Structures are given as structure tokens and as C-alpha cells.
Amino acid sequence: MTRIVDVARRAGVSTATVSRVLNGKSVRPELVAAVRAAVDELDYVPDRTARSLRRRSSDVVALVLPDVENPFFTAVARGVEDVAQEAGFSVVLCNTDDDPAKEARYLAVAEHENMAGVVIAAASASPALAGLLARRRAVVAVDRAVPDAVDQVTFDNVALGRRAAGLLVERGFRRIACVTGPRATTTAVDRATGWRLALDDAGLVPSDDLLVHANFRVDGGYAATSELLARPTAPDAVLATNNLVGVGALRAVADRHLDLAASGAAGGTSVGVGIVGDLPFATSRTDDVALVPLSPRGLGTTAARMLLERLDGLDVAPRRVVQDGAAPPGGTSAGLHL
Amino acid sequence: MTRIVDVARRAGVSTATVSRVLNGKSVRPELVAAVRAAVDELDYVPDRTARSLRRRSSDVVALVLPDVENPFFTAVARGVEDVAQEAGFSVVLCNTDDDPAKEARYLAVAEHENMAGVVIAAASASPALAGLLARRRAVVAVDRAVPDAVDQVTFDNVALGRRAAGLLVERGFRRIACVTGPRATTTAVDRATGWRLALDDAGLVPSDDLLVHANFRVDGGYAATSELLARPTAPDAVLATNNLVGVGALRAVADRHLDLAASGAAGGTSVGVGIVGDLPFATSRTDDVALVPLSPRGLGTTAARMLLERLDGLDVAPRRVVQDGAAPPGGTSAGLHL
DNA sequence: TTGTATGCGTTATCAA
């Protein structure tokens, strides 16, 4: 293994000079050339562990997510990865399963592994960031708001819920239920608030028993929607406040449809479905689903950029960025959709 | 920040003894107790960077994947993560986009970051493992076979393709096309071979123009299937050799169905679809899809266990594990559908 | 600008 001393010897300089060249400090041009030549010839690559120990900070960023199997969060991950990698950072993906204990463990690892920074979509209403903040490590909250004084980038979730519910209203549905996520999840609560507002806008009644809190996964959406549709006074439409719940809702509606057909009941007008989010792996056409597409990847890139600014030394008060949330009509990145 | 010297002072021992206690070497019981007490009181956690530098190996494992947005690979990741984490290792997720250059970069990072080991689903037919192997780092290939002398865990892809195509034959389809992945991807080639065998078994003709190589994503499956269905002598069924291609195929079939209906053509018998893989986010019922479910998570756990054995010092010839591929009947994932 | 020498926090070697 080639070390910095090998390069120094070969270039006829001290290790300090090699280090300076490698880190862009001012060095006489001819020595720079000599060092670079030696580096190339020896195929030298600095040991990042030693560098981290000395600098007291590594070049890896932790990305703490509630569910890496949710395409929404993998898209966030891609966004973060794209810009982090560009800047020379590696990204460690940490999966919390929405479990505050697992989350706390990962945050502790990030702290003691001297990671450069953390981007977190919090599982807990109040994640264990104290240790990291005490060490003045950069932290950015993404997607879900946290109470701590850190940079945050989220969607305008109230607006998203309102828009999605509004689409259902426009399509003529009158009795619109809402299936959302856990009460501890800010996105779930805010989008449900949006649903309420949209119904108010339309002079409809956002009755409390039409609001169901499930988990934010497929099974949660399926169970909640099935239950709603089985009621004597079933809703004529369901708003799912995230993508996976939306998948579950669609399956529940499809099953219900088949059940009714089997039991000889008239094929009444089908149940409307609205979804805040995308269906990247839909196996059916989604023309009649009221979709409010998001750009989670943009969320990730924004969060990563904010983190990099902090790592670059930016020292201002915590910032809150609220992205509109709409996926751009054409491009791959976020565009403001007015 | 508390360091090992602080603990040593508090416990009235040397740093060497603290280190020994922390690493389970033999130490007099009373001293062990004293050290543990000091660790607790001071809330001491070893700095993993320093530890890595000294040990010349970190406790993070790189997981190199072609596409973290594919649920198949996120499931592999969960499997790896589960067992690695249990053993005290962190997992870094590296996304190569099936690009050999990106893959090579990540492998170089893994090498110079002194990562403990690498689990890789190769993007390249011959990934750049030389550096890692020269340093005797543990490497396990998962899902896709590689030419190097490393542990490998894969499915029996020929058998999987054969089984899926066989299901379509059983259902009475006679002209069965196959949409598979790139020629450089072992899984794509092997499953196509299985398709060929199944057709032979049934006395059918696996005509070469019924085999299409697409990319292994939704758009690839959609385009290839659309093209097949638009031919004058269209196939009556399509075998998709992975999950995403399967999604694309289903969408193409649905669109074709609608087009025919719109053009007033008779609603002939619908096109059969077979898929090697799962549809975790299907938005429609999949009763009439010939699915051969997999357990990618099991692939991941096996690979991680093999890696851990190597990290534990196991020094035997490279092993090849071929998993049946069928998801377990009882587990949480899709049950075997006979 | 350059070199020397020290320290980052831990583990491993060697004597005791």
C-alpha cells in the first residue's frame, strides 16, 4: 500500500508538501507538478480513515429514512446521492422502519463514526439529535418537519392534501373519505388538514369518521379503505395521503368491485380515488385516479445542497424551505407548478 | 468528548486495559467491572474512525447495487442490512445505475475507505475487484454471477425462467415471447435460456425473433412488449424475466387491450403474461398473471452471512450458493402460488 | 513557501 511518505520520497519533498498539494494549499508550481507526477506513478490514493481521524470529520453523509422500500424515499435517496457524490461525499443509507429506537441507534452511529452530516426523514416526532448538535454536526430534516433548530426542507403538505381532495370534488364526488398515516407523522397530519380544508371550500362536511389513520404502507391503505367501503354509508371517494396507502386503496376498491359483481349487485358508479404521490410501479392504467404527483428527488437534492452549504461553513440561522411539491410537467427535476 | 484515557483514569487502569475490556480480551473481573462502570458513568463510546485506522479495517460494509429504485434490490438490501447490523456492521448503499464506470468508482472508494467488505450485484460482466482482492478484502457476489474467485449467491435462473414459461404453457398459451434484460446480465441470459427449455419441453418452437433483449426497467418492458404485440403475427403470451419488465409488459398489454377496444376490434382472448419476480406495488389484481415469486431478501441475508464468515477469518475456497429462488410458503413475502 | 515534528484516538507489542 502506498502512503503519503512514499509519494513524498519519490517527489523529493516532505509529506507536508504532498498533503498541501492534495488539499489545494499554496505550493510552488514545480513542486506541485512533481507531487502530481509521483501520485500518478504510484497510483496513490489517500487513506480516508486516517484523513477522517485527523480532520475529526469524515466524508460520508448519513441518510436516515423511515422505509427504504418505499419508492418515494428511494427517490429522495437518489436526489441526495446525486449531489453528495458530485461533491465527493459518500452516502450511507440507514433504514429506521419508522422505529424511534432504530433511528436513535443510527444517529448515535453517525455521531461516533464522525460522519460529516445527516439528512433525516424523521421516524420520531422528536428525533435524538442532541448528540450530533452538541458536536456541531450538520443536520438537515427532509420531508418531515422536526422541532429542532436545523435546516428543514418539506413540501407544503396542507396544500397538497387540499389540491388532491379538490380534484375529487371537481370530479363530482361528494362524500370523500381520507386515509392518512400515523398521527406522529407531520406529513400525514398536514395532508389530512388539507383534505378538511378542501371539503370546507366546497361546502362539504369533513366528518371526523371519514378520516382514518392507518400506517403509511400498502397494508394500511388496503385495510382502512376496505373498512370504509364496507360501511352502510360508504364514501363515494377516498383520498390516500401517500403513495403506498394509495396502492392499498386502489386494491381495496378493485376487490370491492369484484365482490359486488360476484354478489350480483348492480355495477354502480365506481369509487373515486385520489392520491398524494406517484405510482411508479402501477400495473394498471391510472387515468381515473386523481394524482397529485410529487418530486421526492428534488426534495433530496435540495436537502443535500443545504447540507453541503453547512459543511462548507455556512453559519446562519436554521432555514426552512417549503417546496411546492408538484412534479414538473416536463423535466426530471422540480419546477414550480403554478 | 470522552476518550479512552478518560475512562482509564476514572477506572484507575491503563488505556490498554480499557481497550481489552471493550474488545473482550481476558481481564481480571474486578477491573472489568470498574471499567464498565466508568464507561457507563462517562457515557463513553469508542471513536470508530480511530479504531478503523488502527485495525486497518472499518465496520462498514459496502452494498453495490445496479438500481436502488428497483424493489427487488431494496429487498436484497434489507436482507443484507438485517444480518450486517445484527453483527454490528453498518451498510453503505452504492447505486451504480448499471454503469460499469460508476461501479468502479464505488469499488475504489470501498477500498480506500478501508471498508470491511463488499456485497455486489455486478453491473459489469467483470467488475473491478482487483484492488479489493489484492488487499484481501472480503467480497460476495449476489444475484449476478461474476468471473472472479469470490463467494457467490444466486438463484437458479435457468430453472426460474423455465418454471415461469412452463406456467404459461400449462395455461394453454402456444406462442410465447420472452422479454429479458441486457446480454451482459447473467440473470437475463439464464432466464431466457430457461424460457427456451420450457418451450422445448412442450414441443413448441422458441423462435429467436420471439426473444427480445430490453433494459431491465419498466420502460424497456413496455417498449419491447408493445412492439411484440403490434407485429402481424403477435405472440399470445409474454414472459418477462424480471419484475420491472413485468410491470412494463402488463401496462403494454392493458394499453393494447384498450386500443383494440377503441378500434372496434373484437375483444379477443387477452394476452398472457408471465413474470419472474414479484409485484409489491401492483395496483390491479394479479390473479391471471403467471408469477414466479422470488425471495431477494433471502439472497441478501445469505450473502451477508457469507461475508460475515469471511470477516470472521474463514479461509476456504470460494463458494457458490444457488438458492431455489422460490419465496417461502409461510413467510411474510409472497407465498408459492401453484 | 517548505520541512519537522506532533497529535488525532485507538489497538497491539513488548516487558514487567
Place this chain on the structure above:
DNA sequence: TTGATAACGCATACAA
């Protein structure tokens, strides 16, 4: 078994 101390590879304070 235990303690003193020398590495691990790099970056920087200080001196030149």
C-alpha cells in the same frame, strides 16, 4: 494479567 508506548496514515502548528 497489566501497563507503558509505539504505531496506524494523515494534516497542521510552528520554525525555518
